[in-house]
Amino acid sequence: MAITGFIWFGFVIVHMVGNLQVFQGPEKLNTYAKFLKDLGPLLWVARIGLIVAFFGHVFTAIRLKFENTTARPVSYAKGSTIQASVASRTMAYSGLLLLTFLVYHLAHFTLGFTNPDHYSHEYILKNGDVVHDVYAMVILGFQNPIIAGSYIVFMVFLALHFSHALGSMFQTLGILAPKHNPTIQKLSTGLGLIIFLGNCSMPISILLGYVR
Numbered sequence: 001m002a003i004t005g006f007i008w009f010g011f012v013i014v015h016m017v018g019n020l021q022v023f024q025g026p027e028k029l030n031t032y033a034k035f036l037k038d039l040g041p042l043l044w045v046a047r048i049g050l051i052v053a054f055f056g057h058v059f060t061a062i063r064l065k066f067e068n069t070t071a072r073p074v075s076y077a078k079g080s081t082i083q084a085s086v087a088s089r090t091m092a093y094s095g096l097l098l099l100t101f102l103v104y105h106l107a108h109f110t111l112g113f114t115n116p117d118h119y120s121h122e123y124i125l126k127n128g129d130v131v132h133d134v135y136a137m138v139i140l141g142f143q144n145p146i147i148a149g150s151y152i153v154f155m156v157f158l159a160l161h162f163s164h165a166l167g168s169m170f171q172t173l174g175i176l177a178p179k180h181n182p183t184i185q186k187l188s189t190g191l192g193l194i195i196f197l198g199n200c201s202m203p204i205s206i207l208l209g210y211v212r
């Protein structure tokens with residue numbers, strides 16, 4: 001779970017940094033999107049890596065849950081939580097909600113199924129190349145309050161999931177001694193917050209009309 005989760009964590013950071021180029025205008029974001037498309041076979045290697053990591057993550061989660069239940073088939077008579085955080089106790093739910101987000105996100109931005117009118121624009125780069133207008137697609141998408149609002153809500157679940165996941169990953173891989181646990185937990189929460197703020201900055205700025 002730690003390794004497959006880390007692959008996705010890395011992707012989310014890189015994806016966010018790439019997407020933040022929306023603040024630099026259409027030329028910049030569309031050039032970046034074209035650069036990714038032009039990677040050709042390499043892009044497919046990355047995509048296949050992400051798909052394998054995704055299914056590995058879900059499969060391991062189900063197996064862990066099963067092992068957990070079979071190890072203690074009778075539940076505790078009294079369920080009082082002393083130390084486990086909300087994020088740690090809701091990992092399965094936030095994970096399932098992220099799966100819902102991903103299905104919608106791919107249908108919207110990658111496949112153009114949900115809003116074909118956002119997907120059909122073309123842009124002429126300064127060098128004359130005619131490319132898919134990813135910038136227009138993002139702006140049109142987030143000008144819709146329901147779409148922008150649902151992204152913001154999903155980013156709460158993403159932040160919740162990551163805020164526990166990173167600390168848990170260090171523990172699983174035994175990277176740092178337990179005495180560093182409080183620092184790791186703070187780092188994990190901080191990174192979750194950075195991803196939340198970075199990803200929410202786009203729908204919020206577009207919805208409020210700061211980016212057009």
Ligand code: HEM
Pocket residue numbers: 012015019033036047098102105106109110134138151158199200202203
């Ligand atoms: C506000 C936040 C986000 C924005 C603005 C955004 C934007 C985009 C856009 C524009 C694309 C299509 C790129 C293209 O066609 O060139 C895309 C694809 C994708 N996004 Fe996001 N994204 C966001 C958050 C996320 C998150 C949190 C995840 C994962 C949990 C994610 C996973 C993906 C994946 C897997 C793809 C497909 C990449 C591919 O085609 O290989 N995105 N995103």
